Amino acid sequence: MTAIPTNAAPPDLSPSAGISRPPTAADVVIDRGTRWLAKAFAAGTILLLLFIVYKIGAAATPALQHHGPRLVLSSNWDPNRGEYGLLAQILGTVYSSFIALVVATVLGVSIAIFLSQSFIPRRLEIVLKNIVELLAAVPSVVYGLWGIFVLVPLLERPANWLGDHLSWIPLFGGHLTSRGVLPASLVLAIMVLPTVSAISYDALTSVHPRLKEAAFGLGATRWETILKVVLPTASAGIFGSVVLAFGRALGETMALLMLMGSENNQFSISLFSKGNTLAALIASKYQEAQGNPTQTEVLLFAGMVLLAITLVVNVIGAGIIQFTSRNQKGARQ
Amino acid sequence: MTSLTTPPHVPAPADSSTGNLPAGAFSRNYRSRRTLVDVGLTVLAAGLTLLACVPLFSVLFMLLWHGGERLVHGGLEALTSTRPPPGQTAGGGFGNAIVGTLLIVTIASLIAIPFGILGAIFLAEYGPRTKLASAVRFAAKVMTGLPSILAGVFAYAAVVLLTGDFSAVAGGVALAVLMIPIVMLTAEGAIKMVPQKMREAAIGMGATQAQVTWKVVVPTALTGILTGVMLAVARAAGETAPLLFAAAYSDTEFAIDKYRPHVHLWDWTASLSVFIYENSPAKSNVPNQQSLAWAAALVLVLMVLAFNIGGQLLSRKSRPKR
Numbered sequence: 001m002t003a004i005p006t007n008a009a010p011p012d013l014s015p016s017a018g019i020s021r022p023p024t025a026a027d028v029v030i031d032r033g034t035r036w037l038a039k040a041f042a043a044g045t046i047l048l049l050l051f052i053v054y055k056i057g058a059a060a061t062p063a064l065q066h067h068g069p070r071l072v073l074s075s076n077w078d079p080n081r082g083e084y085g086l087l088a089q090i091l092g093t094v095y096s097s098f099i100a101l102v103v104a105t106v107l108g109v110s111i112a113i114f115l116s117q118s119f120i121p122r123r124l125e126i127v128l129k130n131i132v133e134l135l136a137a138v139p140s141v142v143y144g145l146w147g148i149f150v151l152v153p154l155l156e157r158p159a160n161w162l163g164d165h166l167s168w169i170p171l172f173g174g175h176l177t178s179r180g181v182l183p184a185s186l187v188l189a190i191m192v193l194p195t196v197s198a199i200s201y202d203a204l205t206s207v208h209p210r211l212k213e214a215a216f217g218l219g220a221t222r223w224e225t226i227l228k229v230v231l232p233t234a235s236a237g238i239f240g241s242v243v244l245a246f247g248r249a250l251g252e253t254m255a256l257l258m259l260m261g262s263e264n265n266q267f268s269i270s271l272f273s274k275g276n277t278l279a280a281l282i283a284s285k286y287q288e289a290q291g292n293p294t295q296t297e298v299l300l301f302a303g304m305v306l307l308a309i310t311l312v313v314n315v316i317g318a319g320i321i322q323f324t325s326r327n328q329k330g331a332r333q
Numbered sequence: 334m335t336s337l338t339t340p341p342h343v344p345a346p347a348d349s350s351t352g353n354l355p356a357g358a359f360s361r362n363y364r365s366r367r368t369l370v371d372v373g374l375t376v377l378a379a380g381l382t383l384l385a386c387v388p389l390f391s392v393l394f395m396l397l398w399h400g401g402e403r404l405v406h407g408g409l410e411a412l413t414s415t416r417p418p419p420g421q422t423a424g425g426g427f428g429n430a431i432v433g434t435l436l437i438v439t440i441a442s443l444i445a446i447p448f449g450i451l452g453a454i455f456l457a458e459y460g461p462r463t464k465l466a467s468a469v470r471f472a473a474k475v476m477t478g479l480p481s482i483l484a485g486v487f488a489y490a491a492v493v494l495l496t497g498d499f500s501a502v503a504g505g506v507a508l509a510v511l512m513i514p515i516v517m518l519t520a521e522g523a524i525k526m527v528p529q530k531m532r533e534a535a536i537g538m539g540a541t542q543a544q545v546t547w548k549v550v551v552p553t554a555l556t557g558i559l560t561g562v563m564l565a566v567a568r569a570a571g572e573t574a575p576l577l578f579a580a581a582y583s584d585t586e587f588a589i590d591k592y593r594p595h596v597h598l599w600d601w602t603a604s605l606s607v608f609i610y611e612n613s614p615a616k617s618n619v620p621n622q623q624s625l626a627w628a629a630a631l632v633l634v635l636m637v638l639a640f641n642i643g644g645q646l647l648s649r650k651s652r653p654k655r
Contacts, residue, residue, distance in 0.1 A: 023541050031543035038455035041448050043465060045517065046472045052510065055490040056483065110381040119375065130645070131386050137641045138392055139571030141609045142630045146392045148614050149399075190388045197385075221371040244478065251480020253574035254606075258615040279482045283577055286489075303486040307479075314478035318471075 063297035097249035100188035108196025144258030179261030203237025243317035400631030440505025449516025457524035485575030504580030523557025563644030
C-alpha cells in the first residue's frame, strides 16, 4: 500500500479527463422529452374525460331535439310509431340500485365492524377481508350466469309464497317467474358489497383508539361503544362509501341485463316483477338499433342520462370521503 | 337503556364499612340484558360476515362443477374450436374467444400502460403540487367511477362510427378508458413511496431529472407499478358491456393454427365475456352452448383471479417493511 501524498493535486474534473461531463445533446432531448410527455399525458386524462362527456353528449343531442322532454317523462317504447320514453328505465335504474344498496349497507357495515373492532385474530381478519374483496373480482357476466342457475331457483318458492299470502304489501305483488327485480338487486348488492365494506373499514379503523378507551373506561360494553361512539364518529366516511357504491350500482349492466327480464317497459314497485334499467336497455337494444338512426340516437341519449346521474353521484361520494379524511387527519394532530 | 354510569353487572359494595367487594363482582352476568344484547349482536355480525362469503364460494363451486366437468369430459376441443351451431348437441368450443380476449386486452394495455405511467410520473415527480396535478387526480378519480357500459358507448361514438364497423381496436380503446385511471393512481402512489434520498443521491451525481426518473425512481417503484397494471388487466379482462358495442361478437376462427398467423384487428372480435353472455340462458336455450358458457366462465375467472391475486402478492412485496 502506498502512502497518500500530502500535497497531491486535486483530481482533474474537466470534461476531457472523462470523470465528469456535461449532459450530451441526447440527454437534454430525453430530459425535455420526458418532462413534456409526462405533462401531456397527465393533461390528456382531463382531455379524455372531457372528450368522453363531449362525444356522448354530442351524439345524444339530436334525440333531445327530435323528441323533447317526452323522452324522460313518458314510458312508451314503440319503435314502429317512433315513440321513445325512458321514464320506466330511469325509475328502474334508481329503484334496483336502491334495493341493492339497502342490502349492501346492512351487510357491508356489519362486515366492516366485525373485521375492524378486534373481534377475531388478526390473521383471520386478513383472510376474511381478502375473501370479501374477491367478490368484486368476479366478472359481472359470471354473476349473471350464477344468478340464473342458482339464485332464481332458490328465490322462486319463497317469493311466490309471499306473493300468495302477503300480496297486499305492494313490494310483494305478483309472482317471480324466472327473471325479476329481486334476484337482480341481490346480485347487484353482492357486487357493490366490497366497496361499502372496504371504505367503511377504513373509516372505522381511523377512529382514534382513545375515544374507544374512554367509552370502555366508563363501563360501556363492546357494542355500546361501537354503536354510540365508533359508528357516529365514522358515520360520514360510511355514508361516503354508500354513495360511491350507489354510483357503481347505477352503471352496472350485465347482471341486470341477464336477471331483470328487460322486455318489460312498465315500472312496478313489486320486487317480483320484471324491470329494466338504462344500462340494460342500451345493451339489449343496440343490435336492434343498427340501421335505425332514430333509435341509435335515443340509446345514446340514454347513455348521456346515465352519465349525468353517475357523475353527480360519484362527485358527491368522492367529495364526502375527501372531506372526512381531511377532518380525521385534523383530529389526530 | 340502562345509563352508562351505573353498569348493572358491577353491584355496589356489599359491606360499605370495609369496602370489600363480594366474590364475582366484576365477572360477567350472563342474565343481564346488556350482556345478552352484546353477545347477540356479536353473533349477528359474525353471521352476516359469513353470509357474505357464501356467494363467492357458491360461484366458485358452480364454476368448478359445471365448467370443470365440461373441460374434463370435453377435453381440449373446448379450448381450441369455435362455437357449435344450435343443432349440435356436443362438441365445439371457444378458442376464438380466448384469443380475442387476449388480443383486446393487449391492445388496451398498449394504450393504457404508457398513458398511465407517464401521467403518474407527472403527478408524482414533475408537478405534484400544481393545479394541473390536482385537476388530473380529480379527473382520474371520476373516471374510476365511470360505468363500464359508457366506456363502450364512448368507443362506439369515437371509433366504431368513425371506422364504420365494430373491431378489436375499438374494444381495446373501450377497455383502455377503464384501465388508465387504475394504472395512473396506483403508479402515482408507488412512485411517491420511493425515498427522497435516492433521488438526491442521483441528482448529486449529476444525473438529469429524466435520468433520475428512468434509472432510479421507476425501477425502484416497479413492483408497485406492476401491481396497478395487473389489477387493471384483471378488471378489463372481465368486462362485457363495453365490448358489446365496440368489438361485438364473431364465430369466425382466428387463423392461429395456420402456418401464417393472421390477426384481424379491424374485424368483429369474440371475447370470453361476450361468449358467456351469448351462450347463457339469457340468449340461448341449447344445453350444449350453456355448458360451454360455464366452461368459458371458469377459464375467464381463473384468468382474472390469477391477475388479481398476482397483483395483491406483488403489492405485499412492494410495501416497505416496518
